[in-house]
Amino acid sequence: MKNINRKNQLYFDFGRDYEADLDNFFFSSKNSILKSELDEILNGSINQKLFITGNKADGKTFLLNSFLNHNKIKQLQSIYIDVSTLNKNENYLEGLASFDLVCLDNIHKIAENIEIQIFNLINECKATKTNLILASNGNPNELNYFPDLISRFNEFKRCRINPIDDNDVVECMIFVTQKLNLNFSEELIQFISLRIRRDFYSIKMTLQDFDKFLYSEKKQPTKISAASFLKSYLN
Structure with missing residues (x-):
C-alpha cells in the first residue's frame, strides 16, 4: 500500500x-x-x-x-x-x-x-x-x-468488458506484437490465431512464450516453428 x-x-x-x-x-x-x-x-x-x-x-x-x-x-x-x-x-x-x-x-x-x-x-x-x-x-x-x-x-x-471474439483475435494479436516489438508476419499471426484461446491474457502469454521458445531453440518465427511450439504448449 x-x-x-x-x-x-x-x-x-x-x-x-x-x-x-x-x-x-x-x-x-x-x-x-x-x-x-x-x-x-x-x-x-x-x-x-x-x-x-x-x-x-x-x-x-x-x-x-x-x-x-x-x-x-x-x-x-x-x-x-x-x-x-x-x-x-x-x-x-x-x-x-x-x-x-x-x-x-x-x-x-x-x-x-x-x-x-x-x-x-x-x-x-x-x-x-x-x-x-x-x-x-x-x-x-x-x-x-x-x-x-x-x-x-x-x-x-x-x-x-466483452470477451475477445473470433473477429477481434487477429487485431488483438497484432496489437500485442506491436507493444512487445515482436516481428511476426501477418501470415504467422493468422496461423496462430486459429489455435489460441480467446482472452487477452492467454493471447499475450502465448505470444511471449512463443518468442522465448524461438530464442531458446534458435529458430525463426515461421508456421513450422509455431506448429512445433503449439503442439507441446497447448497439450
Whole structure:
C-alpha cells in the first residue's frame, strides 16, 4: 500500500499498480461503449457513475489502474481500492466523496461490514463532483448484498468488458506484437490465431512464450516453428 497525504488526511491506495498503462489495454470493437464512457471522464465530465463488469481474466483491475495512471487523471485527486482487502471495523472510505475520482475494484467480494460504507460513499458522492467507477465479476442483481446497496449499484451506467471474439483475435494479436516489438508476419499471426484461446491474457502469454521458445531453440518465427511450439504448449 502507498500512503497518500491529501488535504491533511491520510489515505491508502490499496493494491495499486503504478506501471499499468492505458495504451496497453486492448479495446475490442465490442468495447467501444466502455472506451467512450472512460473518454468522457478524461475529457472533464464530473459526477459520472460507472459499473464495469467482466469475467475474471478480462482485465478489470488492469483497466482501473491504467486509467488512474493516465496523465489527465494524475492531475486529479484520485484513489484505487481493492475492496476485497477491507474487512476490519474501520471507516476506510470516509472523506473520499471529496476526491475527483474513486475506483473500487472487486465489488463482488465485499465483506458484510463494508457494505454500509460503500452505500454511504455512493450517497455522499451524489452531492459532489466525484466520478465513481466500480468493477465487479457480476452484475448488481447477481450480488448478495442488502437491497438498498443493490439499488444504488443499479443507478450506475453499466458497461461490460466483452470477451475477445473470433473477429477481434487477429487485431488483438497484432496489437500485442506491436507493444512487445515482436516481428511476426501477418501470415504467422493468422496461423496462430486459429489455435489460441480467446482472452487477452492467454493471447499475450502465448505470444511471449512463443518468442522465448524461438530464442531458446534458435529458430525463426515461421508456421513450422509455431506448429512445433503449439503442439507441446497447448497439450
